[in-house]
Amino acid sequence: MILYFTGTGNTKFVAEYIADHVGDECVDLGEVLKYKRPLRFNSVKPFVFCAPIYAWRFPKLIEKVIARAELTGSEQIYFIATMGSQTGDFEYPLEKLAYAKDMAYMGSCGVPMPNNYLSGSDLSTPEEAEVKIKASLPLMKTLSDRIMLGSMIEKFDDTPFAGLASGTVNYMFNRFFVSSSKYIVSEDCVSCGRCESVCPVNNVRLSPTGVPHFDRYCIGCYSCVNRCPAKAINIGKKTEGRNRYVCPEYSDWKSAGKITE
Numbered sequence: 001m002i003l004y005f006t007g008t009g010n011t012k013f014v015a016e017y018i019a020d021h022v023g024d025e026c027v028d029l030g031e032v033l034k035y036k037r038p039l040r041f042n043s044v045k046p047f048v049f050c051a052p053i054y055a056w057r058f059p060k061l062i063e064k065v066i067a068r069a070e071l072t073g074s075e076q077i078y079f080i081a082t083m084g085s086q087t088g089d090f091e092y093p094l095e096k097l098a099y100a101k102d103m104a105y106m107g108s109c110g111v112p113m114p115n116n117y118l119s120g121s122d123l124s125t126p127e128e129a130e131v132k133i134k135a136s137l138p139l140m141k142t143l144s145d146r147i148m149l150g151s152m153i154e155k156f157d158d159t160p161f162a163g164l165a166s167g168t169v170n171y172m173f174n175r176f177f178v179s180s181s182k183y184i185v186s187e188d189c190v191s192c193g194r195c196e197s198v199c200p201v202n203n204v205r206l207s208p209t210g211v212p213h214f215d216r217y218c219i220g221c222y223s224c225v226n227r228c229p230a231k232a233i234n235i236g237k238k239t240e241g242r243n244r245y246v247c248p249e250y251s252d253w254k255s256a257g258k259i260t261e
């Protein structure tokens with residue numbers, strides 16, 4: 001069973017690629033969380049948890065979900081991250097989680113995908129994103145093959161001071177930077193409600209007059225910011241005028257013949 005969490009679609013793409021190649025089902029953890037479904041999963045095939053990297057680690061919420069989830073059937077567990085370029089030491093807490101759940105840790109690996117961290121810099125154009133996704137298709141194939149064979153997977157990316165990045169820096173990031181308090185909604189907002197519907201943690205509500213309001217449960221997935229059709233949500237002033245990014249759908253790439261193996 002491939003269980004994924006995504007903000008802007010990269011992780012969904014990778015999870016669906018793997019599910020398609022290993023012949024397994026895909027579960028959207030964002031939907032499970034949004035609709036408060038039980039965290040109980042049964043699978044005869046290995047569990048493969050996929051999530052984006054936020055500050056050199058899986059999102060805190062997803063680590064908690066994995067810790068709490070009741071997993072029955074297979075005793076094997078894999079972890080796959082999607083990232084701009086660096087996963088830090090994200091595998092360390094996941095390996096500990098696997099052992100705490102009394103499961104066989106089958107390894108972790110990061111797949112480079114277009115960066116969606118709009119606060120940091122301008123994001124890829126669709127053409128640039130396509131090049132980056134294409135370059136990662138062979139890695140998705142290798143991971144799928146290994147999962148199908150029941151072999152261990154290994155990560156290949158390197159982060160200087162990885163332990164520090166995934167430890168102290170990640171802690172500071174979550175403590176001081178993950179918040180929707182800096183989100184500003186511009187006059188371009190058309191009150192379509194997309195921000196409310198895409199938020200996996202139900203942190204956005206439209207007021208009776210159609211203005212989005214953000215609560216304090218934001219996990220920083222940037223889904224609302226990147227998916228707003230009017231580009232009306234900004235993080236302070238610095239993101240104004242920057243490209244937004246949403247990953248293409250795996251099914252569209254497949255039907256367009258872009259997935260060759």
Ligand SMILES: Cc1cc2nc3c(=O)[nH]c(=O)nc-3n(C[C@H](O)[C@H](O)[C@H](O)COP(=O)(O)O)c2cc1C
Binds near residue numbers: 009053082
């Ligand atoms: C809050 C935040 C923090 C991020 N931190 C990192 C990071 O530490 N290293 C990295 O390579 N990419 C980082 N990224 C980029 C994402 O991991 C990457 O774009 C990922 O593929 C997004 O997945 P999604 O489209 O499934 O949400 C970050 C993105 C966000 C929104």
